Amino acid sequence: MKNSEKIIKIYKILYEIYNNKIVILNYNNNLELLISVILSAQTTDKQVNKVTENLFKKYKIIDDYIKVDITELENDIRSIGLYKTKAKNIKNTCQKLKKEFNSKIPDNITDLMKLNGVGRKTANVVLNKAHNINEGVAIDTHMIRINNRLGFVKTKNPIIIEKYLKNILPKKYWGNYTNLIIGLGRDKCVKNPKCRKCSLKELCNYYKNNNL
């Protein structure tokens, strides 16, 4: 089976299992989306949602983040990992949005990546959700681990992985494929994978090669 056929089969299987179970970041506008995504680095969506429930009641517009004292913002997000760095990134990002982007969330990867705390993965998520643009496939640690195990790639380089997946996956699936793989990565395809209970085992190189 060609990888372009295999990945669609995998997408459909995962969609049935995980599409309704994925915890999704709660936000009401593009600014809240961007802040949530910055906060979500190395933190669960559930944890981010807990913090943003109050945060977004207090901070409504870009100026609210710009004007607040950094220590106060740190305190407001302190239950999240790396809160000091994230508070700094949020403040700097909001200053840039105001100065350079007319207080609008950019609609292209290059400008999004100029914002503090926004890497290629974050930029892809924001583009997809804020502007409905599928410009790339967001690659995180789950995507690296699992796409290697499935046999689509043999590299940890996110740029090469993204390029390959964009070649074999129809564009309409780019945004959600990452969400589904993250669902699998938290459930079955963890560090010590629970292959026997995984619905992808017949399609998975790791399973076949390790005679599980």
Ligand code: SF4
């Ligand atoms: S069969 Fe195992 S290695 Fe393959 S995707 Fe499932 S859990 Fe991961």
